[in-house]
Amino acid sequence: xxxxxxxxxxxxxxxxxxxxxxxxxxxxxxxxxxxxxxxxxxxxxxxxxxxxxxxxxxxxxxxxxxxxxxxxxxxxxxxxxxxxxxxxxxxxxxxxxxxxxxxxxxxxxxxxxxxxxxxxxxxxxxxxxxxxxxxxxxxxxxxxxxxxxxxxxxxxxxxxxxxxxxxxxxxxxxxxxxxxxxxxxxxxxxxxxxxxxxxxxxxxxxxxxxxxxxxxxxxxxxxxxxxxxxxxxxxxxxxxxxxxxxxxxxxxxxxxxxxxxxxxxxxxxxxxxxxxxxxxxxxxxxxxxxxxxxxxxxxxxxxxxxxxxxxxxxxxxxxxxxxxxxxxxxxxxxxxxxxxxxxxxxxxxxxxxxxxxxxxxxxxxxxxxxxxxxxxx
Amino acid sequence: xxxxxxxxxxxxxxxxxxxxxxxxxxxxxxxxxxxxxxxxxxxxxxxxxxxxxxxxxxxxxxxxxxxxxxxxxxxxxxxxxxxxxxxxxxxxxxxxxxxxxxxxxxxxxxxxxxxxxxxxxxxxxxxxxxxxxxxxxxxxxxxxxxxxxxxxxxxxxxxxxxxxxxxxxxxxxxxxxxxxxxxxxxxxxxxxxxxxxxxxxxxxxxxxxxxxxxxxxxxxxxxxxxxxxxxxxxxxxxxxxxxxxxxxxxxxxxxxxxxxxxxxxxxxxxxxxxxxxxxxxxxxxxxxxxxxxxxxxxxxxxxxxxxxxxxxxxxxxxxxxxx
Ligand SMILES: Cc1cc2nc3c(=O)[nH]c(=O)nc-3n(C[C@H](O)[C@H](O)[C@H](O)COP(=O)(O)OP(=O)(O)OC[C@H]3O[C@@H](n4cnc5c(N)ncnc54)[C@H](O)[C@@H]3O)c2cc1C
Numbered sequence: 001x002x003x004x005x006x007x008x009x010x011x012x013x014x015x016x017x018x019x020x021x022x023x024x025x026x027x028x029x030x031x032x033x034x035x036x037x038x039x040x041x042x043x044x045x046x047x048x049x050x051x052x053x054x055x056x057x058x059x060x061x062x063x064x065x066x067x068x069x070x071x072x073x074x075x076x077x078x079x080x081x082x083x084x085x086x087x088x089x090x091x092x093x094x095x096x097x098x099x100x101x102x103x104x105x106x107x108x109x110x111x112x113x114x115x116x117x118x119x120x121x122x123x124x125x126x127x128x129x130x131x132x133x134x135x136x137x138x139x140x141x142x143x144x145x146x147x148x149x150x151x152x153x154x155x156x157x158x159x160x161x162x163x164x165x166x167x168x169x170x171x172x173x174x175x176x177x178x179x180x181x182x183x184x185x186x187x188x189x190x191x192x193x194x195x196x197x198x199x200x201x202x203x204x205x206x207x208x209x210x211x212x213x214x215x216x217x218x219x220x221x222x223x224x225x226x227x228x229x230x231x232x233x234x235x236x237x238x239x240x241x242x243x244x245x246x247x248x249x250x251x252x253x254x255x256x257x258x259x260x261x262x263x264x265x266x267x268x269x270x271x272x273x274x275x276x277x278x279x280x281x282x283x284x285x286x287x288x289x290x291x292x293x294x295x296x297x298x299x300x301x302x303x304x305x306x307x308x309x310x311x312x313x314x315x316x317x318x319x320x321x322x323x324x325x326x327x328x329x330x331x332x333x334x335x336x337x338x339x340x341x342x343x344x345x346x347x348x349x350x351x352x353x354x355x356x357x358x359x360x361x362x363x364x365x366x367x368x369x370x371x372x373x374x375x376x377x
Numbered sequence: 378x379x380x381x382x383x384x385x386x387x388x389x390x391x392x393x394x395x396x397x398x399x400x401x402x403x404x405x406x407x408x409x410x411x412x413x414x415x416x417x418x419x420x421x422x423x424x425x426x427x428x429x430x431x432x433x434x435x436x437x438x439x440x441x442x443x444x445x446x447x448x449x450x451x452x453x454x455x456x457x458x459x460x461x462x463x464x465x466x467x468x469x470x471x472x473x474x475x476x477x478x479x480x481x482x483x484x485x486x487x488x489x490x491x492x493x494x495x496x497x498x499x500x501x502x503x504x505x506x507x508x509x510x511x512x513x514x515x516x517x518x519x520x521x522x523x524x525x526x527x528x529x530x531x532x533x534x535x536x537x538x539x540x541x542x543x544x545x546x547x548x549x550x551x552x553x554x555x556x557x558x559x560x561x562x563x564x565x566x567x568x569x570x571x572x573x574x575x576x577x578x579x580x581x582x583x584x585x586x587x588x589x590x591x592x593x594x595x596x597x598x599x600x601x602x603x604x605x606x607x608x609x610x611x612x613x614x615x616x617x618x619x620x621x622x623x624x625x626x627x628x629x630x631x632x633x634x635x636x637x638x639x640x641x642x643x644x645x646x647x648x649x650x651x652x653x654x655x656x657x658x659x660x661x662x663x664x665x666x667x668x669x670x671x672x673x674x675x676x677x678x679x680x681x682x683x684x685x686x687x688x689x690x691x692x693x694x695x696x697x698x699x700x
Contacts, residue, residue, distance in 0.1 A: 001386060001445045003632050005378050065378045259700035275690060278697030282641030285696075286626035289380075293625045296380040311621050314614070363614035364607065371590045371613055373604035 003292065005065065013069045019053055020077040027080070033344065034203050036084075040118060040160040043083035047115030056113035060094040064295040068245075075249035082246070084160050088112040088119035091238040092165040095182075099231050100222050108163070108184065120161035122152040122185065122209060123232070129154075130361050132167070133176045133229065137211060139168035139183070145215040146170070146183065148191075151208065154355075158194045158207035161187050165235065166216070171226050180228035182235075184220040191215075201347035202338075239356050240309040244316055245291050251323055252284045254342070258323075262330045273329055280326055283319050287312070307369050310362045317352035317359060324349045380628070382449075389442075390449045396426055397457040403671070406458055410516050410674065415461050415482060415497040424479015428463070429470040437471055444569070448576040448631040455580025455650075458674055460517040462494045464573045465502065468566050472551050473500045483549075488567065489684050490527030491520050495544065502552060505544045515677040568636055571687045575627045575643045578650035578682055582623060585650075585657035585675050586616040592661055603660070612660055616653045623649035637699045640692040647689060650679035 005013070028045070031038035050056050058070045059082075074081075082089050093112045096104055111117035128134040137150025148168055155164070164185040171179030185192075191214035196204035223231035259277055262268040294308045324346035328335035335343055353359045367373045382390070400422055401409075409416065423429065431447055433439020447467070454463055462484040466476050475481030486492050486503030495501065495508055496519065508521035553559045590613050593604030603609045623645040630642035654676035658665035665672050683689070 001380060001382055001628055001632055003378060003380060003629060009378070068378075256700055259697070271694075274697045275693035277700055278693035278695070279644060281696040281700050282626070282644045282692070285638065285641050286622050286629075286645050289629040290622055290625035292378065292380045292629070296378065299379070300381060308621075311618050314618050315622055360607070360611070363611040366614035366617055367604070367610035371617060373590065373593055373610050373613060374602050376601075376605040376607060376610070 005069070009065055009069060012066055013073060016055065016070065016073050017077070019055075020073060020079055023049060023053070024077055024079060030080075036157075036160045036204065040084045040157075043080065043085050044115035044118065046080045047082075047085050047089070047113070051114045056115075059089045060097055064299045068292065068295055071246040071249050075246065075253060081250065084118050084157050085112070085115065087121045087157065087161075087165065088117065088163070091235050092119040092121070092163070092184075094238045095165070095231065095235045096184075096222060098234055099182075103219075104184075104222060117162040118157065118160050119163045119165060120155050120158045120187070121235075122155055122158075122164045122166040124154045125151060126153050130358055132232070133180070135167055135169060135180065137166075137168050138172065139170050139181065139216070141170075141218070142215075144218050146181075146218060146221075148183070148185070148211050148214045148216055150211050152211070153208050154197070154206045155194075155209050156206045156355075158187070158209055159196060159204065163187060164209075167228060167232060170228075174226060177229045179226050180232070181225050182222045182228040182231040183216050184222065185214065185216045186220075189214050189216065199348075200350065201344060236357070237307075237309060240313045240362070244313060244356075245295075247320070248284060248287050248291060248316065251320060252288065254327070254345075255280055255284060255323060258327055258330050258342075265330070265332075267330050267332070273326075276326055276329070280319070280323055283315075284323075287316055287319060290315075307365065310357075310365045311370070313356065314359055314362045314366065320352050321349045380632075386446065386449060389446055390453065393426075393450055393453040394456075396422075397453055397459060401457050401459055406671070406674070409460055413516065413519070415494060417482075420461065420482060421479045423463075424477065429467050429479055430477040431467070433471045433477055438477065439471065443631075444572065444634055445628065445631040447569075447573060448627060451573045451576035452580035452583075452627075455577030456584040458517065458581070458671070458678060462498060464570050464577075465493075467573070468569060469500070469502065469549075473502075473549055475499070485566075486523055486526065487685055488527050489686070489688070490523050490525075491684065492523065493518050493520060493681075495519070495521040498547060500549050501544050501547045502549045508544065513681070515674070515681045517674065518678065518681045520681070567686055568634070568639055570685065571643050572627070572630055572634075572639045574682050574685050575623075575630070575639070575646035578643075578646035578679060579620070579623050579627050581675050581679055582616070582620040582646070582649035582653040585653040585672065586613070586620050588672065589613055589616060589653075589657040589660040596662075609660060612656045616656050619645075619649040619653060637696055640687060640695040643687055644689060644692050644696070647679070647683040651676065651683060654679050 028042065031042045047056065058067055089112060093109060096108050123132060125135050125137060127136065137148060137152065139146035139148045164187055166183045166185040168181055168183055169179050170181040191212040193210040195208045197206055197208055198204055199206065267273055290312055294312060297308060324342060327342040328346060334340065337343060368375055400419055427440040428450060430439040431442050431450060435441040462482060465485040466483040469483040470477035473481060473483050476483050481499045482497055483500045483502065484492055484494050484498035486505050492505050492508055495505060505523060508523045511520040511522050513520040553562065593609050593613055594602055596603050626642040626645045630638040654672060658672045658676065661670055661672060664670050
């Protein structure tokens with residue numbers, strides 16, 4: 001049980017810190033959150049700079065400890081987060097790295113790391129959300145391509161993406177978990193219509209996607225035909241296991257800013273509010289420690305994160321919502337001004353208990369896969 | 378960085394769990410509830426196993442381990458509901474003669490104004506002169522209260538009964554007379570007591586989670602195990618989440634020994650122990666409300682521990698002050 005970093009790790013931190021101090025002042029101004037092309041350009045530009053400096057790989061190739069240091073230091077320095085590169089860097093990329101052929105890794109990983117290509121996730125469908133295995137989008141083999149027809153929904157960043165990690169049904173007669181395949185679909189293929197959906201926060205960060213006889217090369221299938229459910233589990237374990245880790249650091253920073261604001265605007269004198277912030281401080285500190293615990297476990301077992309990610313995701317998603325509710329309490333009537341960043345974030349935080357598996361589904365996973373309770377009928 | 382338990386730490390935990398299974402299993406627990414007094418033989422056995430001398434240097438006859446190991450030990454004590462002023466005696470090892478070996482029982486006046494196991498103790502640290510007995514909520518933690526001390530508020534309708542016994546003959550001779558020295562020692566011990574209390578809470582939370590899950594797997598209603606119902610499943614999942622978050626916090630606080638981190642760990646561990654016990658009771662249905670089920674013992678002890686030392690409010694203020 002130790003939390004100390006090795007000398008090499010501290011050297012890595014020192015070099016990164018120095019590089020960030022030099023790189024950040026030259027960063028262009030933050031784009032309008034509603035302007036997707038601008039956001040893509042900004043996020044990819046930052047990823048490119050990380051790549052050129054040798055940090056592009058850090059989300060999945062580096063040691064997990066280096067990744068923690070990277071998250072700590074980038075957050076401390078106020079560097080941009082992955083943004084539009086979320087899917088590519090945090091779960092499609094790691095899935096291809098773990099499950100793809102050498103040719104697939106060669107084709108897709110570098111462009112993600114260089115910030116040249118953006119990915120989105122085409123898993124959910126109108127009739128298949130929590131019950132993902134009920135998906136109906138069909139892929140019929142025609143020569144060296146699959147012909148894909150169906151509909152996806154809630155596809156984040158679809159407008160900005162070059163590639164889509166797409167789940168399709170390749171065998172309609174097989175039991176539902178056994179007839180699914182995982183494809184990399186180019187978003188510029190004919191037959192794809194993306195219709196943006198407006199979120200309650202006012203942005204078009206996700207979309208509906210209509211697929212009408214879209215041809216996807218068979219060579220774009222990751223994993224065996226009809227073995228896509230297993231590959232999907234790998235993707236989900238990255239999505240739930242490690243993808244949110246960096247945000248804990250960000251939440252801790254926000255909490256510090258909240259305390260500063262409260263001290264300035266007088267709300268700090270309210271012991272109920274002050275203690276509420278104190279409790280949140282303990283909560284996020286503990287979530288960071290839990291992250292270090294999970295990372296130590298993953299580092300020891302090598303590779304794909306375990307179910308500990310569901311434990312983390314459950315608590316984190318609620319803590320994040322409580323954080324922004326506390327922000328509203330600090331702001332008072334100003335909480336109604338959407339021009340303030342925290343108020344936008346408060347709206348966005350409402351998705352955390354839904355996206356990447358709802359809290360109810362995560363609780364089922366914890367109960368069944370960790371605690372071994374029986375599946376219900 | 379490797380935050381996981383080392384092989385030695387795992388072995389220590391295994392060893393302590395085996396010892397407590399053997400010496401303080403369920404029958405012993407229930408017998409202790411009936412008896413209400415401290416088992417001196419068990420106390421000496423704990424002493425012989427190094428329970429109290431764990432952190433004394435080897436030159437001084439101790440085991441020479443640190444706070445992380447002490448936390449593992451007290452986590453097991455919390456799991457087993459081991460009774461007695463364990464923390465006070467552990468903290469007195471090396472200072473009060475006999476404490477390290479388990480030959481002496483040492484208790485201390487808590488900052489809250491409560492004293493645990495006062496009549497059984499050989500040595501009392503702090504001013505217990507006028508302590509009066511209290512009908513303790515926990516059948517396995519006899520309590521006294523020092524009127525006017527700490528957070529314990531007098532009941533205006535029920536003045537403290539007269540006739541306090543005189544505990545002066547059990548005062549700690551090593552207790553520094555110099556108030557500054559005494560304060561320094563008390564501050565250091567308060568930190569460690571808070572952390573070890575959190576460790577006990579963690580052990581109790583883990584245990585009630587296990588008890589709930591075991592019951593949910595076997596008890597059938599409507600033709601299936603109740604654990605197949607989501608309402609029950611989700612209670613159990615939340616228990617695990619609370620426990621694991623508390624575990625990460627408590628272990629990390631043991632490594633850093635940072636006062637604010639200890640305060641945060643206490644908050645999460647108190648929450649885990651009290652809420653997991655309640656949920657465990659709920660999962661057990663009517664049986665959970667009986668004296669025979671162990672759940673109430675966990676809940677009551679968790680309440681007693683939650684009042685020890687740092688209060689929840691003070692812990693929240695401490696963490697807030699550093700934001
Ligand atoms: C901001 C955001 C971004 C997203 N991005 C993507 C994306 O990029 N790609 C993608 O594929 N998907 C994405 N999703 C979809 C997300 O994964 C689904 O919304 C989620 O899995 C829930 O599915 P659903 O919306 O169909 O709700 P439903 O499954 O209909 O659930 C409705 C309610 O019923 C509950 N429920 C359902 N089944 C059970 C059960 N068995 N037990 C208990 N309760 C149950 C749920 O918990 C929920 O409260 C995104 C969602 C959001 C909000």
